[in-house]
Every structure is written in structure tokens, then in C-alpha cells.
Amino acid sequence: MESIPIYQVDAFTDNLFGGNPAAVCILESEIDESLMQQIAAENNLAETAFVIPQEGFASIRYFTPLTEVALCGHATLASAFVLSEFVQKRNNQFTFETMLSGRLTVEVRSDLFALNLPADQLKPEKAQFVAVADILGHQPVELFHGRTDLMAVFDDQQILKEMEPDMKALARLNARGLIVAAPGNESDFVTRFFAPAIGVDEDPVTGSAHTSLVPYWSQKLNKTSLVSHQLSARGGVLYCRDLGNRTEVAGKATLYLKGEIFV
Structure with a gap:
């Protein structure tokens, strides 16, 4: 029997039980992909990261309870x-x-962890506009699609707070997930993120979604430094910068547990 060190970290918050929890497994070498998926399913968190520290860098892979994903901001922050x-x-x-x-890359600045991520390129989405409006119960002002997600923009953050999407219908959209966003009353913008197709009905805080959000709101508000609040039940705060073809997403983190997995 072998053991794998595991840590659970609440990312994009300095309050325990806030932000987005991610599991981080530190490996000495590659393990079988099916085992990584089983561990992620057993953890039953939005993301489990598998990290192999090496000289000068670390390799990382991300798994939801159902599948591997290309990028996860909060699990990258938790891993750093x-x-x-x-x-x-x-x-x-x-x-x-x-x-x-x-x-x-992730730069540590006192208690902030700043992620440097590839910026998304959004295009207007017409084909799924009616479906998205029906699923959300509200008609967006604009709808876009990026590399993996749809993004619906509204003009009032109260709409986001009251939103109760049809998750079964949402899972059938042609996208990894659906970002919803609006101008914020106490921040530059607010957001929520739904991804039932990959086993996450609502993600508490979504770093990767901000690769779509930051370029949009930077242009909309004519500023490169922005603060985002994610309006999930757990909530989270993200400090963002538009760097052109890259996006910086920074936040705090706090440790919930550390232990061992026996496999």
C-alpha cells in the first residue's frame, strides 16, 4: 500500500469555509489516470489537482469528480x-x-497568490441565446462563447443573486459551463458559474472563468485593474489585471486539512 499526501485548501478567500475548496495531491511520479479520476470522485470537490514538483517547475493536472479539465484557477492557486x-x-x-x-505561473505577494493565465477570446453567441435565456429565467444583455464556456452578461447584480438555473437543461448546452456576470455594487463586477456537464452544478469561485471575464470588463469599464466578487453561497474575492493576451487573477488561500490517501 502506498500513501499520497493530500491537502484541502479554500482558495480565493482568507476565511475558512469560504472561497472554493480544492484538493491538492503531491506526487513523486506519474500515477495512472484512472486512479487520479477515482481519487477526484472520492474527494467529491469541484477540482482535485495532482502535482509533481520538479527542479524549477511542477507538472499539474486537474480532475472534477467526472472528468479531467484543461485549466482550473482555484486549484492552481491552492497548489501554489x-x-x-x-x-x-x-x-x-x-x-x-x-x-x-x-x-x-503563480507569484506570491505577501498573502496574495497571483496567477498568470492565457486570456480568452470571446465571440458573440446567437445560436444558444434563446436556450440560455430560458435556462436562466432571464434574458441576458449579451451572450458570448469562448474556448470552453458561454458567458451571459446582465445589467443588475440582483438578477444573478436570484437566479435559479435549470441544471438539466444547462448541462445540455454546447459548452463546459455557463458564466453569468453583471456590474457590481461593491466591486467592478460580480459573477456566478454553472457547470453541471462536468459534475459541478455551481462552482463557488472560478479562476479560469476570469480569463473570459477580465478582458470583457476591462474594455467595458476602461480600466486594467479590477476586483470581482463571485456571488456563490461561499463567496470569493478575486483581484484581477488585464495584461493583453494574458490575465492575472489573484486571491488569498487558507488551509482546511492535510492528510494521506492510501492506495
Whole structure:
């Protein structure tokens, strides 16, 4: 029997039981993909990251309870937190090599972890406009599609708070998930994220969605530094910068547990 160190971290918050929980498994070498999927299903969190620290970088893969995904912002932040606290304590910058999203970097700035991610390119979406409006119970002002997700924009954050999507219908959309966003009353913009097709009805805080959100709101508000609140039950705060073809998404993190998996 072998053991794998595991950490559970609440990302994009400094409050325990807030933000988005991610599991981080630290590996010495590759393990079978089916085992990674089984561990992620057993954890039953939005994301489990599998990290192999190496000289100068770490490889990383992300799994939901149902499938592997190309990119996960909160699990990357959680992985950098674990490396900085328990594995490579003197580092203030971490480089992650992903199979599906290229190279990612995280810079540690006091208690903030700043992710540098590839910016998304949005295009207007007409084909699924009616379906999205029906699913959400509200007609968006605009609807876009990016690399993996749809993004519906509204003009009032109260609409987002009251929204109760039809999850079964949402899972049938041609997208990984659906981002909804609006101008914020106490921040630059607010958002929620739904992805039942990959086993996550509502993600508490979604770093990867901000690769779509930040370029849009940066242009809309004519500013490059923005603050986002995700209006899930757990809530989260993200400090963002539009860097052109890259997006910086920063947040805090707090440790919930550490232990071992026996396989």
C-alpha cells in the first residue's frame, strides 16, 4: 500500500469555509489516470489537482469528480499555496506545466497568490441565446462563447443573486459551463458559474472563468485593474489585471486539512 499526501485548501478567500475548496495531491511520479479520476470522485470537490514538483517547475493536472479539465484557477492557486507552505517554502514564484493549457505561473505577494493565465477570446453567441435565456429565467444583455464556456452578461447584480438555473437543461448546452456576470455594487463586477456537464452544478469561485471575464470588463469599464466578487453561497474575492493576451487573477488561500490517501 502506498500513501499520497493530500491537502484541502479554500482558495480565493482568507476565511475558512469560504472561497472554493480544492484538493491538492503531491506526487513523486506519474500515477495512472484512472486512479487520479477515482481519487477526484472520492474527494467529491469541484477540482482535485495532482502535482509533481520538479527542479524549477511542477507538472499539474486537474480532475472534477467526472472528468479531467484543461485549466482550473482555484486549484492552481491552492497548489501554489501548498508548495509555498509545505514543499518549497523559500520560493515566491511557481511555474506549472499543464498538459492542456501550457505554462502557468503563480507569484506570491505577501498573502496574495497571483496567477498568470492565457486570456480568452470571446465571440458573440446567437445560436444558444434563446436556450440560455430560458435556462436562466432571464434574458441576458449579451451572450458570448469562448474556448470552453458561454458567458451571459446582465445589467443588475440582483438578477444573478436570484437566479435559479435549470441544471438539466444547462448541462445540455454546447459548452463546459455557463458564466453569468453583471456590474457590481461593491466591486467592478460580480459573477456566478454553472457547470453541471462536468459534475459541478455551481462552482463557488472560478479562476479560469476570469480569463473570459477580465478582458470583457476591462474594455467595458476602461480600466486594467479590477476586483470581482463571485456571488456563490461561499463567496470569493478575486483581484484581477488585464495584461493583453494574458490575465492575472489573484486571491488569498487558507488551509482546511492535510492528510494521506492510501492506495
